[in-house]
Amino acid sequence: MTTQTRQERAERSSRPSRPEVRVVPPPAQLADDLVLDIRELSVQYGYGENAVQALKGVSLQLGRGEILGLAGESGCGKSTLAYAATRLLPPPGVITGGEVHFRAVDGQEHELLSLSDNELRAVRWSDLAIVFQGAMNSLNPVYRISRQILDAIQVHRPTWSSKQRQDRAKELMQLVGIPAERLRAFPHQLSGGMRQRVMIAMALALEPQILIMDEPTTALDVVMQRQIVEQIVQLRDRMGFSVIFITHDVSLLIEIADRIAIMYAGEIIEQGPAEELYRRPRHPYTRGLLKSFPPLKGPKTELTGIPGSPPDLANLPTGCKFHPRCPFAMEKCVTVEPVLQISPAKPEPGRTVACWLHEDEALLPQELAR
Numbered sequence: 001m002t003t004q005t006r007q008e009r010a011e012r013s014s015r016p017s018r019p020e021v022r023v024v025p026p027p028a029q030l031a032d033d034l035v036l037d038i039r040e041l042s043v044q045y046g047y048g049e050n051a052v053q054a055l056k057g058v059s060l061q062l063g064r065g066e067i068l069g070l071a072g073e074s075g076c077g078k079s080t081l082a083y084a085a086t087r088l089l090p091p092p093g094v095i096t097g098g099e100v101h102f103r104a105v106d107g108q109e110h111e112l113l114s115l116s117d118n119e120l121r122a123v124r125w126s127d128l129a130i131v132f133q134g135a136m137n138s139l140n141p142v143y144r145i146s147r148q149i150l151d152a153i154q155v156h157r158p159t160w161s162s163k164q165r166q167d168r169a170k171e172l173m174q175l176v177g178i179p180a181e182r183l184r185a186f187p188h189q190l191s192g193g194m195r196q197r198v199m200i201a202m203a204l205a206l207e208p209q210i211l212i213m214d215e216p217t218t219a220l221d222v223v224m225q226r227q228i229v230e231q232i233v234q235l236r237d238r239m240g241f242s243v244i245f246i247t248h249d250v251s252l253l254i255e256i257a258d259r260i261a262i263m264y265a266g267e268i269i270e271q272g273p274a275e276e277l278y279r280r281p282r283h284p285y286t287r288g289l290l291k292s293f294p295p296l297k298g299p300k301t302e303l304t305g306i307p308g309s310p311p312d313l314a315n316l317p318t319g320c321k322f323h324p325r326c327p328f329a330m331e332k333c334v335t336v337e338p339v340l341q342i343s344p345a346k347p348e349p350g351r352t353v354a355c356w357l358h359e360d361e362a363l364l365p366q367e368l369a370r
């Protein structure tokens, strides 16, 4: 981290700042302005003979102002990817390879995996915020919301006056659609949705450039899920941050994401613009996943799910890891692992898929060839 950046940070932290209103460009342009570039990231849990590989050479990009959805069944590595990329992976998780490049608004690039702990702390708190799984239950039940938000602001903005902090706390509450009077409430006096909004407000306290949300709406009812998701989009439009939104529910991502990446057994097996991936999934797994959840809006559809369960990471199948559950598996799928690439059979801009069916249009079943 350079001196200039530190100085800029110090200047930024000495004044109460307001969210800037920025116009967010459409996703196609975002690719030119990456904020996070994850390259060949690999993670294992444990050591030696008992180690399991939870991420295998995953590459993923996040554009500035983009909302990227990360989906897949439980245990496929979504949280591992997010926490490893931000160096928050708890033991026994170990990063065994890869690079994570973060580009700040001033154009400076930092490789997060090689930063010292102090440098990382500075980047993480001011540029990168995380709403953890089950975060709304981590509010301290014995303190009022105001105290918890004010404490969070004080830690990161120690030079601010009490008045500045209080103004900022009110502003943050309003930002997430909660009347400022509710700052006096205790967590149990707020609904689950409100508590989750408080956590989002705390994550936004420092105006991060990247917000990682790990299953932020899982414990909420469908109406509340919808409201929170809409709010995140509005906040992104106002503040211009980028989001990695992790969920097992792909249908929810259609409401929020610009782009979606689908994970299976520690790898990305398909990615593309949200709308296109939803309307025309290219991987049999994505198709199965889409059929596992009811859409949040639109006509009711029959839910079929995916037969079987994700593989044990300690005992992975040969070839394509999805082949034992795939209704279209061929001989090659059992022996050779497919690579993530633009489909030779259905080449589309911004879309990649790891599936042998795409080698030749003649192999593609009707369901994946639309």
Ligand SMILES: Nc1ncnc2c1ncn2[C@@H]1O[C@H](COP(=O)(O)OP(=O)(O)OP(=O)(O)O)[C@@H](O)[C@H]1O
Residues within 6 Å of the ligand: 045, 046, 052, 054, 072, 073, 074, 075, 076, 077, 078, 079, 080, 081, 091, 092, 093, 248, 313
């Ligand atoms: N502490 C741990 N020790 C050993 N293995 C772990 C640990 N945490 C995760 N794993 C392994 O890593 C894999 C990926 O876990 P991860 O939590 O990243 O998946 P996920 O897709 O985020 O799942 P979920 O939606 O349930 O959170 C799991 O299958 C699990 O086997």
